[in-house]
Amino acid sequence: MERGRGALGPALELVHTGRAPTRAVLTAELGVTRATAGAVAAELEALGLIQVDARPAASAGSQGRPSHRLSIAPNGPVVLAAQIHADGFRAALVGLGGRVIATAPGCMTVPADPSRIIDAVVEAGAGLLRETGRRCLGAGLAVPSAVAEPEGTALNPLHLSWPVGAPVRTLFNEALAKSGVLGPDGTPVTGVTGNDVNLTALAEHRHGAGRGARHLLCVATGHRGVGGALVLDGRLHSGSSGLAMEVGHLTVNPTGQPCHCGSRGCLDVECDPLAFLTAAGREPGPAVSLLQQSRDLLRTEYADPSVRAAADLLIDRLGLGLAGLVNILNPDRVVLGGLHRELLDADPERLRAVVAERSLWGRSGSVPILPCSLEFNSLIGAAEAAWQPVLDDPLAMVG
């Protein structure tokens, strides 16, 4: 009797990613009849997830009956999202559409015991939930480490002094259970964890510079080492055991620094913030993160020839690495984060030229390379991962 049950998930995803501003567009995107699309929208509205404007939108020049606007319900449910990085952590509540409802930046030095910071993260998130009174449907956590699946353990928490193999997902879920963050069914919400660059790619694909891309490659460097991520046909590719896109060991400088992997001149050691500071002849200081120091240097002293030369050097190395990845993966867009984003901003033409020169065919070389466009992108990515079960089956997760 009820229409549009099968299309409920796809429809919510369309509204969530801003690709269905009206029911008319929703009808076309879903490939169903107007009757079905209308029923789907009504169902999602009844679930409290979306909103159908009472008054039709201002007629945009086109004739015909104007459409009512669809949007994410402003007081709908949220997920708890958090990111952990070299300088501390940040917790937030994120609604559908990638909207950050409330944030609690928690700058603390990251302790060697991962359970302590994860507890603090969840406590901050639980505090936000108490303050706002929002209903919580899930939780996501981004960590600067590869996360093995299906165990949910952090395999290389490099610049956190965490033990290798820390069971971050289990710790996250234990903290959630302890803090009393309950879902609509009265049980603790389930938490998902993932690598920060992977989740950044997911966020950029859904809401940022990667929107509309079919195959999106994301490369970023935050503190030490280089991370990569890949979204294929709208879905994050994290490999058969979560370990895909460990791109840091592509050779970009055959005569370069030795790397712990046994080779030399790897992207990991040749194109991260430390490599940039070293190339510019600066001594890294202990006060702020290496990314922050690099960014400041690049932005304020780009006129200095040594800084400019270091930037050019790193752009050339990054271009080599990107060309290698583009040859292998043939994405239709590339998004850069962290210091790589700054390097792209500093001299976009140089980077694009290197990639084009080293790509095997002109078509691959002309792939668009864009900077990340979202603030807190790994946090929003964590939220995306947490929302995924709701997007897959809204009825089961909300009703």
Add this chain to the structure above:
Amino acid sequence: MERGRGALGPALELVHTGRAPTRAVLTAELGVTRATAGAVAAELEALGLIQVDARPAASAGSQGRPSHRLSIAPNGPVVLAAQIHADGFRAALVGLGGRVIATAPGCMTVPADPSRIIDAVVEAGAGLLRETGRRCLGAGLAVPSAVAEPEGTALNPLHLSWPVGAPVRTLFNEALAKSGVLGPDGTPVTGVTGNDVNLTALAEHRHGAGRGARHLLCVATGHRGVGGALVLDGRLHSGSSGLAMEVGHLTVNPTGQPCHCGSRGCLDVECDPLAFLTAAGREPGPAVSLLQQSRDLLRTEYADPSVRAAADLLIDRLGLGLAGLVNILNPDRVVLGGLHRELLDADPERLRAVVAERSLWGRSGSVPILPCSLEFNSLIGAAEAAWQPVLDDPLAMVG
């Protein structure tokens, strides 16, 4: 009224890949009721695609009513499949299940004009169709070159003296139209084309050593250069414009040969048959293909220290390249073809050790590495690509 229309495609694919030997298994694999599975099987049988044994299969020790065996209809429709390689071409008729019905090996030196060999290929296939009287539902062609999508042009027909950008798919379809190979609707069958390594990966995933793998990486070298292919979640990943998995320019020997790509020590020039012959101190002869010469050398003179040393050298380089790919893609199985397959057979432990050592985590390093198991695998892959529309919607393509 008719039951099991939506499940028709998935059901045919299960029988096609041998994963549904009986209706009972089909029921479980499809996740439907026995009634639906029975109706689906009846429908596929009515279409002439599969066969339900009249007599139940020999009871295999288990109690309960024995199941009737499902199999591909022996006299069902076929597709025309062909591969073009350095030594000539081969055309065949291939049924569902990857069964080669009839082949016409056509060894001719490959002319500079691609349309001539493609005409010859199609003519050979059309001859087989006339001889056997089989109904033809599609056609597929594997070429040793990257094929750009959506144009269907051969971008690097390296060891064929074809022009770059030869419109192979158009030529293939024109030849099919000219030869009068008609589908059941009376119009010429549509031909699809693809890179031979990509199609090999598809074939191995469906019927060979890659069966059951979720993410399959395939690497092979036939004559000159190295090709790669990737099957993700059962679907070939050929990138946004068909150019993915150009893996030949991973650096595996920083002090090695210069490569036309501008770098040096690329997999392409360090790990193909020519590199092997050179490393073994042999002069390549003009009579047979480089692959054939390498294979003969490896099989008959492996005891010779110089041959053994060359094999070890190439295994080490191949291992480096595979480790890089495994780090990036995290497949759960790797299949090797051409000379790489021979190298694996020569010393499996050495190759696995190199990959394990250079992989970032033990889990990635222990990925199974297997030899290709199918004869004519790119030909069967071409058939798979040709069958795909039928697998997607049997009713539309056969009825």
Add this chain to the structure above:
DNA sequence: TGACTTTGTGCCGACGCTAAACAAAATACG
């Protein structure tokens, strides 16, 4: 104002499935 265009909704029927009962064909066991 009337024609036209586009959007939204109610009703009905068709399609494709599940559920449940029944039938069939083997093994297990007293």
Add this chain to the structure above:
DNA sequence: CGTATTTTGTTTAGCGTCGGCACAAAGTCA
């Protein structure tokens, strides 16, 4: 040897979901 059990296959009834269609609503265009 006969009955119970297990597993497979088929029949029938019913129901949920969606498309098709008619109609209503709300704007623009002339």
